[in-house]
Amino acid sequence: MDKRASDGAALIRQAAADVLREVGLHAATTRAVTDRAGVGRGLLNHYFRWPELRALAWEAIFAEVEGPEAAPDEALEAWLATAFAPEARTYWRLWLEATDLAASDPAMAAALTRVQGRMLARLTADLAAVPERCPDPKATALRLTALQDGLAGLLLAGTTDLTPEMAEAHLRRAFALELG
Amino acid sequence: MDKRASDGAALIRQAAADVLREVGLHAATTRAVTDRAGVGRGLLNHYFRWPELRALAWEAIFAEVEGPEAAPDEALEAWLATAFAPEARTYWRLWLEATDLAASDPAMAAALTRVQGRMLARLTADLAAVPERCPDPKATALRLTALQDGLAGLLLAGTTDLTPEMAEAHLRRAFALELG
DNA sequence: GACAGAATTGAGCGCTTGCTCAATCTTGTG
DNA sequence: CACAAGATTGAGCAAGCGCTCAATTCTGTC
Numbered sequence: 001m002d003k004r005a006s007d008g009a010a011l012i013r014q015a016a017a018d019v020l021r022e023v024g025l026h027a028a029t030t031r032a033v034t035d036r037a038g039v040g041r042g043l044l045n046h047y048f049r050w051p052e053l054r055a056l057a058w059e060a061i062f063a064e065v066e067g068p069e070a071a072p073d074e075a076l077e078a079w080l081a082t083a084f085a086p087e088a089r090t091y092w093r094l095w096l097e098a099t100d101l102a103a104s105d106p107a108m109a110a111a112l113t114r115v116q117g118r119m120l121a122r123l124t125a126d127l128a129a130v131p132e133r134c135p136d137p138k139a140t141a142l143r144l145t146a147l148q149d150g151l152a153g154l155l156l157a158g159t160t161d162l163t164p165e166m167a168e169a170h171l172r173r174a175f176a177l178e179l180g
Numbered sequence: 181m182d183k184r185a186s187d188g189a190a191l192i193r194q195a196a197a198d199v200l201r202e203v204g205l206h207a208a209t210t211r212a213v214t215d216r217a218g219v220g221r222g223l224l225n226h227y228f229r230w231p232e233l234r235a236l237a238w239e240a241i242f243a244e245v246e247g248p249e250a251a252p253d254e255a256l257e258a259w260l261a262t263a264f265a266p267e268a269r270t271y272w273r274l275w276l277e278a279t280d281l282a283a284s285d286p287a288m289a290a291a292l293t294r295v296q297g298r299m300l301a302r303l304t305a306d307l308a309a310v311p312e313r314c315p316d317p318k319a320t321a322l323r324l325t326a327l328q329d330g331l332a333g334l335l336l337a338g339t340t341d342l343t344p345e346m347a348e349a350h351l352r353r354a355f356a357l358e359l360g
Numbered sequence: 361g362a363c364a365g366a367a368t369t370g371a372g373c374g375c376t377t378g379c380t381c382a383a384t385c386t387t388g389t390g
Numbered sequence: 391c392a393c394a395a396g397a398t399t400g401a402g403c404a405a406g407c408g409c410t411c412a413a414t415t416c417t418g419t420c
Contacts, residue, residue: 008397026280030378040399045379093283100206100280102337103273113339120340142342143350146330153329154322157282159293160300162322170323177357188367210408220369225409 009047011037016057021090025097025108028054055107058098062115065091066122072129079123080172083148084155084164092152099149120145133179140178147174189227191217196237201270205277205288208234235287238278242295245271246302252309259303260352263328264335264344272332279329300325313359320358327354 015037019028030050034041044053070078082088102109120141127137134140151167154160195217199208210230214221224233250258262268282289300321307317314320331347334340 024283027284029376031376041378041401042380042399043397046398050378096276096280096333099333099337100276102339103204104207109337109339112337116334116337116339139350139353142334142340143327143354146334146350147323147327147354148330149333150326150328150330153276153279153333154296154326157279157289157292157296159282159289159296160322170319170326173319174323174327174354174357177354209406211406221371221408222369222410223367226368230408 008043012044016053017060020057024093051105051107055111059111075126084167092156188223192224196233197240200237204273231285231287235291239291255306264347272336
């Protein structure tokens, strides 16, 4: 009745998410996951195929992030404030790698579609809560999301002298332009 | 005196660029390049190391694209019009993959820095040509570039119902907002 | 024609990857 | 306790990667 404290499959799912966070999508391997989980190599393939497990763990990570709702106007400020917070770096990287992988990995593409849809819907809803200032919430949400992705890419590449603070300022500036 | 019609190193550089265009940065291999160039496998390593050759070929591809200058106001329209043209798809993908690789590949990071710097400088200059409408060309160029990157990422992932035409419309909308 | 040096070749090394599979260990049931 | 069924193991396979190196071919010079 009482399940084992260590259920193999759950152990592996958890370890996969941990490994993804630490080394990213590209460097993550099945061996790293099984070692981390403290189980044999064969067990992973008994429950999963690597592409599926990878997509599963990736989506689980972003599911955590989506977290609870906030009051509409606080939600927008919270979004702006956390978009380029230091803790978010892990997610920019996982996001970028996922966009990349989605081209060749159907499982990742599906996961990305779901997460992206949810995030866009949420931002759209938050923007729709101030209709007098934002006549087309869907379009604005898409532009702001795209801008955020693009700025995150610039930050990750580390190739410009862009800092997270500057990125946030740019996002706020675009936000101000969009909301008139 | 007259150089050989087929100089091994040049042949390999050219083949590398072709392969990158066709299969992208991640799928490209030394074997694909040497086969394409019609030379033996060993020759590539006689002249190059793979990370360097890859970065070299990548930068060469974008050097072609930078092309000749246009009249200042035409330049902005040309930029908007070609940003999401069908032919540009290859470049979005190479760009995205490069951003990804830059984290672990110093040669790619250096190449990306150079190309990104040139592109930003060019757009900044074009925007500076209309100072009455664009008070801060550098910041605007960065935001527009980031937006373009983000929209390209969304298109590549193929996960939203975004079309290239819509992406261009979004870019034009942001452009209009920026330039008042 | 002979010869030195450069260009070029491809078999193969060492490594990593995801995955298979026969064997072993654990667990719940009668 | 016995026994079937599921959980778990790890050696090893097949494939791919960048790269090495001894051997071969080509090329220009005297």
